[in-house]
Amino acid sequence: MNEPNPVIIFETLNAFQRTGALKAAIELKVFTALGAGPLDANSLATACGTSVRGMRILCDYLTVIGFLEKAHAAYSLTPTAAVFLDQNSPHYMGSVAGFVAADEIMDTYRDVTGAVRHGGTLLPGGGSTHVDFSLWVEFAKTMAPMMKPAADFIANLVAEKHAGSRLRVLDVAAGHGMFGITIAEQMPDAEIVAQDYQRVLAVAEQNADIAGVQDRYTLLPGDAMSVDFGSDYDFILLTNFLHHFGVDTCNTLLKKVRFALKPQGAVILLDFIPNEDRVSPPTAATFALTMLMSTDQGDAYTFAEYKQMLTAAGFSNNQMVDVPNSPSRLVISSNA
Numbered sequence: 001m002n003e004p005n006p007v008i009i010f011e012t013l014n015a016f017q018r019t020g021a022l023k024a025a026i027e028l029k030v031f032t033a034l035g036a037g038p039l040d041a042n043s044l045a046t047a048c049g050t051s052v053r054g055m056r057i058l059c060d061y062l063t064v065i066g067f068l069e070k071a072h073a074a075y076s077l078t079p080t081a082a083v084f085l086d087q088n089s090p091h092y093m094g095s096v097a098g099f100v101a102a103d104e105i106m107d108t109y110r111d112v113t114g115a116v117r118h119g120g121t122l123l124p125g126g127g128s129t130h131v132d133f134s135l136w137v138e139f140a141k142t143m144a145p146m147m148k149p150a151a152d153f154i155a156n157l158v159a160e161k162h163a164g165s166r167l168r169v170l171d172v173a174a175g176h177g178m179f180g181i182t183i184a185e186q187m188p189d190a191e192i193v194a195q196d197y198q199r200v201l202a203v204a205e206q207n208a209d210i211a212g213v214q215d216r217y218t219l220l221p222g223d224a225m226s227v228d229f230g231s232d233y234d235f236i237l238l239t240n241f242l243h244h245f246g247v248d249t250c251n252t253l254l255k256k257v258r259f260a261l262k263p264q265g266a267v268i269l270l271d272f273i274p275n276e277d278r279v280s281p282p283t284a285a286t287f288a289l290t291m292l293m294s295t296d297q298g299d300a301y302t303f304a305e306y307k308q309m310l311t312a313a314g315f316s317n318n319q320m321v322d323v324p325n326s327p328s329r330l331v332i333s334s335n336a
């Protein structure tokens with residue numbers, strides 16, 4: 001297993017091909033075309049409006065990397081592609097390519113060398129922490145399906161512990177809003193305050209309307225660092241937010257969160273949290289590179305690091321759990 005092997009070098013240097021191929025298949029709706037059953041390259045090319053040669057080569061590539069299966073020249077969907085990449089599936093998440101593989105994001109990877117030398121993003125003004133970072137609306141419009149398992153998991157936890165009670169929940173940096181909205185869907189008495197930039201909250205507001213929870217959904221636009229959160233919350237959600245900032249900013253924000261909670265309240269923190277070795281599990285551990293490329297000081301913090309920040313902010317009871325079907329972990333912190 002530890003024999004020297006150059007294949008990983010070739011595969012890693014051309015890994016951009018995988019991104020391009022999957023993005024193309026999503027754009028061309030290849031997976032949706034295969035939703036009704038197997039098709040060969042000719043029929044797929046007609047269905048998707050492409051050349052036959054292009055479709056044959058794309059589909060062979062997608063078969064090699066595990067999104068399609070091939071039998072007697074006909075392609076069919078693997079279970080993952082069927083559930084997540086066919087637009088007719090309720091779990092469709094092809095939209096996430098619009099953020100994860102956006103040109104603006106991919107362009108930053110042209111100069112990893114520079115970011116490593118510099119120790120932070122080469123994007124202007126702190127990259128994704130800049131108030132005008134253009135991609136947050138795109139994130140809100142595209143990333144909700146990816147967060148669904150974690151949103152369900154959090155809402156179930158909250159509902160199990162607090163069935164029937166009137167809850168006040170603050171969703172900090174709400175984005176698409178699905179974390180708060182899912183709690184509101186499960187708990188008819190829960191009131192949600194969604195906090196984010198105004199332009200992003202427009203997307204969350206629309207999602208709250210669609211979910212039919214708009215009567216219990218209030219918007220709190222502005223910068224999370226300076227806006228007044230209000231008080232007496234039972235839960236404050238900090239999902240995929242702290243990783244953008246350095247430890248000092250996280251400490252300041254967590255203290256502000258502690259102050260806005262009821263004495264028995266809890267903060268629910270969802271994030272990419274690697275093990276203490278920082279190299280496992282893979283998705284959480286490699287997320288640190290995403291933060292290097294897009295922020296000045298962000299990181300994939302370990303549980304020990306989060307515990308230190310949370311303890312400093314006055315949270316004495318900190319528990320971490322893995323989220324099923326998600327690379328994320330949940331930290332629930334309270335004083336109780």
Ligand SMILES: Nc1ncnc2c1ncn2[C@@H]1O[C@H](CSCC[C@H]([NH3+])C(=O)O)[C@@H](O)[C@H]1O
Nearest residue numbers: 136173174175196197200222223224239240
């Ligand atoms: N300073 C800030 N104040 C409020 N929101 C911010 C700030 N900086 C970034 N954001 C928002 O932080 C979000 C990060 S993405 C996370 C969205 C959502 N909580 C989720 O877990 O999927 C984006 O919606 C940004 O608009």
